[in-house]
Amino acid sequence: NFMLTQPHSVSESPGKTVTISCTRSSGSIDSNYVQWYQQRPGSSPTTVIYEDKQRPSGVPDRFSGSIDSSSNSASLTISGLKTEDEADYYCQSYDSRNQGVFGGGTKLTVL
Amino acid sequence: EVQLLESGGGLVQPGGSLRLSCAASGFTFSSYAMSWVRQAPGKGLEWVSAFSGSGGGTYYADSVKGRFTVSRDDSKNTLYLQMNSLRAEDTAVYYCAKETSSGIYYPEFDYWGQGTLVSVSS
Numbered sequence: 191n192f193m194l195t196q197p198h199s200v201s202e203s204p205g206k207t208v209t210i211s212c213t214r215s216s217g218s219i220d221s222n223y224v225q226w227y228q229q230r231p232g233s234s235p236t237t238v239i240y241e242d243k244q245r246p247s248g249v250p251d252r253f254s255g256s257i258d259s260s261s262n263s264a265s266l267t268i269s270g271l272k273t274e275d276e277a278d279y280y281c282q283s284y285d286s287r288n289q290g291v292f293g294g295g296t297k298l299t300v301l
Numbered sequence: 302e303v304q305l306l307e308s309g310g311g312l313v314q315p316g317g318s319l320r321l322s323c324a325a326s327g328f329t330f331s332s333y334a335m336s337w338v339r340q341a342p343g344k345g346l347e348w349v350s351a352f353s354g355s356g357g358g359t360y361y362a363d364s365v366k367g368r369f370t371v372s373r374d375d376s377k378n379t380l381y382l383q384m385n386s387l388r389a390e391d392t393a394v395y396y397c398a399k400e401t402s403s404g405i406y407y408p409e410f411d412y413w414g415q416g417t418l419v420s421v422s423s
Contacts, residue, residue, distance in 0.1 A: 222407070223407070223409055225409050225410065227346070227410070227413075229346075234396060234413045234414065234415050234416055235338075235346065235396070235398075235410075235413050236413065237401075237410060237411050237412070237413075240401050240409050240410075240411060241401070241409065246411055280345065280346050282346070282348075282408070282409075282410075284407060284408040284409075287360070288351070288360055288406055288407060288408060289348060289360060289361075289362060289363075289408070290336065290338070290348025290351075290362075290408035291348070292338075292345060292346045292347065292348060293345075294345050295345040295346070
């Protein structure tokens with residue numbers, strides 16, 4: 191099976207743009223869709239990106255997802271950072287047996 | 302409005318059993334695959350199991366295969382997780398999650414429940 195590797199933490203100032211990476215250890219990143227979930231402290235996860243770049247209704251367009259085959263990675267970009275964006279972010283994909291695979295999570299600090 | 306409400310968590314001794322439930326509303330439950338995802342205290346998310354929609358199959362993480370059984374009752378709009386031979390490392394908040402689209406099962410989630418805590422300890 192493969193792993194999804196994320197940076198442990200990132201930080202940026204309000205109003206700026208931050209990008210969180212998610213690198214697949216083996217197999218192609220574009221083999222299966224990548225999702226991104228936001229989890230604020232003490233809350234359940236919520237979906238911010240699905241199928242690589244699709245935003246669920248209600249998610250602001252400050253959130254965007256992309257895939258880079260050359261680096262075999264997915265990225266979540268958040269522009270116009272707000273303090274409310276401070277949370278843990280998880281990427282997720284799945285293997286050939288349709289077993290879900292999560293990245294280890296990235297703690298975003300907005301300071 | 303989609304709602305997922307888990308229940309059934311609690312404290313259980315190692316080797317014991319527990320059954321979790323996830324009551325769903327706000328969508329055509331029978332058409333969608335549903336998954337269980339867990340989160341150990343202070344740790345990340347781990348996919349556990351899934352039951353595809355429309356009478357499809359079941360899927361398990363290697364860490365729980367043979368010990369956990371996922372089932373669903375479409376007449377009650379409810380997903381279940383029967384957990385047997387529980388271990389300390391199964392201690393976690395267990396979330397149910399709805400798949401983004403109906404049809405063929407792919408683990409892509411759009412709605413999550415609030416979770417139920419399972420603690421395995423003597």
